[in-house]
Amino acid sequence: MSEPDGAGLTRSHGRLNARPSAQPRDLMAEPAGDRGWMAQIVTLFPEAFPGTLGLSLTGKALAEGLWSLRTIALREHGLGRHRNVDDTPAGGGAGLVIRPDVLDAALGEAAPHLPVIYMSPRGAPLTQARARALAEGPGVTLVCGRFEGVDERVLQARGIEEISIGDYVLTGGELAAQVLIDATVRLIPRVLGNRDSLAEESFSDGLLEHPQYTKPSDWDGRTVPEVLLSGNHAAIARWRQAEAERLTKERRPDLWRAYQDRHAVGIDPAKDRQLSGASHQSRNHREQDEG
Missing domain, CATH: 3.40.1280.10 (SPOUT methyltransferase, trefoil knot domain)
Structure with a gap:
């Protein structure tokens, strides 16, 4: 027993x-x-x-x-x-x-x-x-x-x-x-050395985290997005926000809807089409790779 x-x-x-x-x-x-x-x-x-x-x-x-x-x-x-x-x-x-x-x-x-x-x-x-x-x-x-x-x-x-x-x-x-x-x-003060990382990771604002890159800037023919090497912090922040929104909309529609509701703002139709198009393109790429 x-x-x-x-x-x-x-x-x-x-x-x-x-x-x-x-x-x-x-x-x-x-x-x-x-x-x-x-x-x-x-x-x-x-x-x-x-x-x-x-x-x-x-x-x-x-x-x-x-x-x-x-x-x-x-x-x-x-x-x-x-x-x-x-x-x-x-x-x-x-x-x-x-x-x-x-x-x-x-x-x-x-x-x-x-x-x-x-x-x-x-x-x-x-x-x-x-x-x-x-x-x-x-x-x-x-x-x-x-x-x-x-x-x-x-x-x-x-x-x-x-x-x-x-x-x-x-x-x-x-x-x-x-x-x-x-x-x-890990959320207890002093456990993580860099508290800023908590604000940038997945789910911190209800979105999945944006893609991350490091050196080398060119690896196996794949390059780091140019904006991340530009030194323009405002442009980098906009890119990261857009990527977080795109990934969330593509992979977690439930989180995306909750994010929109929580912020009480409607998504811009042009931006919505852009995100949907990026999601569709990403799925096509995956299907081609798997095929």
């Missing part, structure tokens, strides 16, 4: 070391102002963390104490000799469902002042705006599902928010939790 019991240890990460081998510490005993933004993870696999979160900028920020990570082992709250955390679905069907009493007990170990989110394919899509809102708060407690999911009653009883990272199903919620944490932690 249940997977074999693993190490089942609750671990904390942060400030001392960003590697998975960091020694467990009682994070909950530390002063709230000393630990920065906090991520608590309820999971059957505590050893999955910090994973990629311990690398690069998020790993450096973890080691510096700009944010902290604590895992809560769901198995430790399992029932019986084998610490079972799941049971068969009510009404029949394949798979297993995580029990409400087990998950509730695990959440009782979490810091109560943090919002609780269940990583679920049926949840609302994770957006840049949601990540930004979470980054402005004290942290988050994430529930990583397994098997067929979690008993609905504990979700309702605790008012747990459900968030999805995409329209697909993963083996478990650990990877999804890492995605949400990464998207959020």
Whole structure:
């Protein structure tokens, strides 16, 4: 019925070391102002963390104490000799469902002042705006599902928010939790060295990011757009805005419509035709390349 019991240890990460081998510490005993933004993870696999979160900028920020990570082992709250955390679905069907009493007990170990989110394919899509809102708060407690999911009653009883990272199903919620944490932690002040990059990346203003180029200016017969080498910053800004609009209109019509609605302005018909023509031309090029 249940997977074999693993190490089942609750671990904390942060400030001392960003590697998975960091020694467990009682994070909950530390002063709230000393630990920065906090991520608590309820999971059957505590050893999955910090994973990629311990690398690069998020790993450096973890080691510096700009944010902290604590895992809560769901198995430790399992029932019986084998610490079972799941049971068969009510009404029949394949798979297993995580029990409400087990998950509730695990959440009782979490810091109560943090919002609780269940990583679920049926949840609302994770957006840049949601990540930004979470980054402005004290942290988050994430529930990583397994098997067929979690008993609905504990979700309702605790008012747990459900968030999805995409329209697909993963083996478990650990990877999804890492995605949400990464998207959020990078927005915490001082985590990224260049704050200006946040204003220019995809979704910062509801648009996809414009194309990026670097040296050499001529590579394999393909050249950097001339305007980017002109030194005319106003012209460069106009080109980047136009390219962001073109890509968004071509690839994400939903974002394009929301962008227009949010800015409460109608698109200029001539510009609309220009963007549509560019999109159509781009599709033709792709079809020719694929053919």
